[in-house]
Amino acid sequence: MSxxxxxxxxxxxxxxxxxxFFVAVAIAFIPAVNENIAExxxxxxxxxxxxxxxxxxxGTIFDTLRYNRSIHILxxxxxxxxxxxxxxxxxxYSSITATLLAVSISIPIYMLIKCYMGEGTxxxxxxxxxxxxxxxxxLIAIGAPLGRMTMDQYILLAILFVPVYLFNEWLILxxxxxTGFQDTGGSxxxxxxxxxxxxxxxxxxxxxxxxxxxxxxxxxxxxxxLLGSLVLWVxxxxxxxxxxxxxxxxxxxxxxxFALAGATIATYIFSKLIRGKVDIEDIAxxxxxxxxxxxxxxxxxxxxMSMLIGLAAGILSTVGYSIIAPKIxxxxxxxxxxxxxxxxxMPGLLGGLSAIIITGNAGxxxxxxxxTVAVAFxxxxxxxxITGLLGRxxxxxxxxxxxxx
Numbered sequence: 161m162s163x164x165x166x167x168x169x170x171x172x173x174x175x176x177x178x179x180x181f182f183v184a185v186a187i188a189f190i191p192a193v194n195e196n197i198a199e200x201x202x203x204x205x206x207x208x209x210x211x212x213x214x215x216x217x218x219g220t221i222f223d224t225l226r227y228n229r230s231i232h233i234l235x236x237x238x239x240x241x242x243x244x245x246x247x248x249x250x251x252x253y254s255s256i257t258a259t260l261l262a263v264s265i266s267i268p269i270y271m272l273i274k275c276y277m278g279e280g281t282x283x284x285x286x287x288x289x290x291x292x293x294x295x296x297x298x299l300i301a302i303g304a305p306l307g308r309m310t311m312d313q314y315i316l317l318a319i320l321f322v323p324v325y326l327f328n329e330w331l332i333l334x335x336x337x338x339t340g341f342q343d344t345g346g347s348x349x350x351x352x353x354x355x356x357x358x359x360x361x362x363x364x365x366x367x368x369x370x371x372x373x374x375x376x377x378x379x380x381x382x383x384x385x386l387l388g389s390l391v392l393w394v395x396x397x398x399x400x401x402x403x404x405x406x407x408x409x410x411x412x413x414x415x416x417x418f419a420l421a422g423a424t425i426a427t428y429i430f431s432k433l434i435r436g437k438v439d440i441e442d443i444a445x446x447x448x449x450x451x452x453x454x455x456x457x458x459x460x461x462x463x464x465m466s467m468l469i470g471l472a473a474g475i476l477s478t479v480g481y482s483i484i485a486p487k488i489x490x491x492x493x494x495x496x497x498x499x500x501x502x503x504x505x506m507p508g509l510l511g512g513l514s515a516i517i518i519t520g521n522a523g524x525x526x527x528x529x530x531x532t533v534a535v536a537f538x539x540x541x542x543x544x545x546i547t548g549l550l551g552r553x554x555x556x557x558x559x560x561x562x563x564x565x
Contacts, residue, residue, distance in 0.1 A: 174312055174550065181319075182265075188272055196275040200283025225406075226285040232398035233292045235391060237263050241299045243388030244444065245498060248307050249378045253559040255306065258314045262302055265318035266295040273326055289402045293346055294325050296399075297354035301540065303498030304358025305365060307375055307557035313547040320546060321357065324539035328353055331535070332528050340521045341528045345400035345412070345455025347511030348529055353536045355505030360540020362494035365548055375497055375557050382440050389444040393420055396451040400458040408459040415458050415466035416451060422470025423450025423477070430478040439482070445503045446477035452504055453511035460518055469514050473507040480506055509533075 191198035242259040246252045270291040275283060298321045302314065309317070332338055332349055343349055377385075397413035404412045424447040431442040450470030454461065461469070480502030488501055496502075512529045516522045555561040 171312060178315055185268055185272055188276075189268070194275060197283055200275065200287075223285050226289065226402070229398040229402050230285060230289050230292060232395040233289065233296070233402060234263075236395045236399060237292065237295055237299060240388050240392035240395065241296070243384045244392065245299075245303060245306055246384040246388070247377050247381050247441070247444070247498065248557050249376045249381045250558050250560075251307050252381070252384070253563045254311070257311060258302060258306070259299060261311070261314055262298050262318045263295045265315065266298045266322050267291040269319065269322045270294045270326065273322065286403065293350050293402075294322055294329075296346075297325055297350045297357075298322070300351060300354030300500050300504045301358035301361065303500040304355070304362050304496045305494075305544075306497040308365070308495075308497070308553055309547065310550065310553045311562055313550050313553075316547050316550065317361070317543060320543045321539075324357070324535070324543065325353065328532055328535045328539075332532060338524050338528050340519065340524045342460070342515040342519050342521070342525065343456045343512065343528075344404055344460075345416075345458040345511075347452060347455035347508045348532050350508075351452045351455065351504040352508030352512065352529070353532050355500040355503075355508060356533045356536035357540040357543075358500050359488075359492055359496065359505070360537040360542075361544040361547075362496060363492040363537075364541045364544030365494070375495065377441070382444065385444045386440065389448060392448055392451070393424075396420060396448070400451070400455055404459045412459045414463055415461050416454055418463045418466040419450035419454035419458075419470035419473070420448070421450070422467040422472075423447050423453075423474035424470075426471045426474025427478050430475050431482070434478065434482045441499075442478050442481055445499060446474055446481060449473035449477035449503055449507040452507040453514065455508070456511040456515040457518055461514075465518075469511070473510055476506050476510055477502050 188194055189197055191201050238259060242256050245255040245259060248255065267288070268291075271283065271287055274287060274290075298318055301321060302317065329349060332341060333343075397416040400416045401409045401412040424443075427442050427446040427449075428438060431438045431446070435442075450466075450473045453469050453473035454466050457465075457469070481499055484506075485496065485499060485502060489495055509529060512525060516525050519525070553561065
């Protein structure tokens with residue numbers, strides 16, 4: 161009992177420090193403070209381009225189209241992931257708040273770091289969408305320890321996640337060391353990275369969380385989770401086509417829908433075959449595995465191949481939830497609350513491997529996948545150790561310790 165005043169004072173100090181940190185982040189986005197921001201402002205407001213030129217008009221059209229997709233992705237992040245993670249009974253307030261905080265923290269931090277790396281063009285619609293990808297990967301990672309971290313820990317996790325994610329993104333996509341790596345829609349660098357980062361978090365913090373209640377769902381929480389799944393399903397084509405070349409956008413969207421359709425069909429069939437009856441948690445999660453797996457080849461595959469990838473991903477994810485998950489739990493000695501390994505980890509790697517069939521570049525593809533998994537898992541373990549310094553959640557899988565009503 162005597163430790164509570166100390167814990168409360170420590171929490172107050174932490175929150176004040178975080179607030180001051182984000183005041184500094186906001187100031188760093190002022191053009192007078194940051195030359196790269198100033199240059200980016202000129203570009204997005206058209207001050208550095210002749211407004212009557214063809215390049216300006218064409219650029220404006222493409223930016224408008226990308227803006228539409230960026231808002232679709234934002235809907236995926238807040239509505240899709242938010243509702244999908246309301247699967248835990250009595251944890252809905254925490255799940256939604258953690259989602260809001262994760263997106264609110266990761267997007268500006270990602271864009272700020274990129275701008276200070278000398279990339280003023282990050283203050284653009286393309287830069288904004290890349291920041292949204294980082295937020296998506298963060299939300300995937302949060303799904304693994306969901307219900308077993310305090311809100312303060314989610315805040316610190318979001319701040320620390322972005323630099324690790326950026327390092328892997330630079331190493332794999334920007335350093336020039338891995339030319340030929342195929343991952344347009346982020347099967348590996350977004351989905352698999354987030355999943356294995358999350359498993360690293362669980363592996364580090366599991367001992368502190370092993371003596372609490374188990375995660376439970378009910379009819380209401382499952383219905384909210386299904387709603388989140390539907391939102392993700394609808395907007396997934398915008399996610400995969402966000403950075404695809406303009407002439408490939410339509411093909412990418414069609415391929416994504418075919419992959420999602422294949423995964424949904426496979427999930428229903430194999431959930432019933434394996435379990436005897438359909439598990440609604442399989443439908444809410446494994447049916448999305450096609451969107452994860454098609455990411456690597458979304459703009460170079462054909463609809464038939466996309467549907468085959470989706471079918472395979474649906475089977476793999478359903479088997480993951482029903483058979484593989486308990487084995488992974490024993491391996492990492494912790495619980496993957498949302499089953500991110502089953503939905504994002506294994507299907508993400510499947511997507512990376514499927515690219516080999518089309519590109520034939522097996523060496524680069526496999527090396528990048530191994531590096532991504534290693535960086536993510538090690539990074540997750542390190543960040544898990546740091547967030548663990550803030551203590552532990554008192555009421556596991558419950559809103560009661562942090563929300564009044």
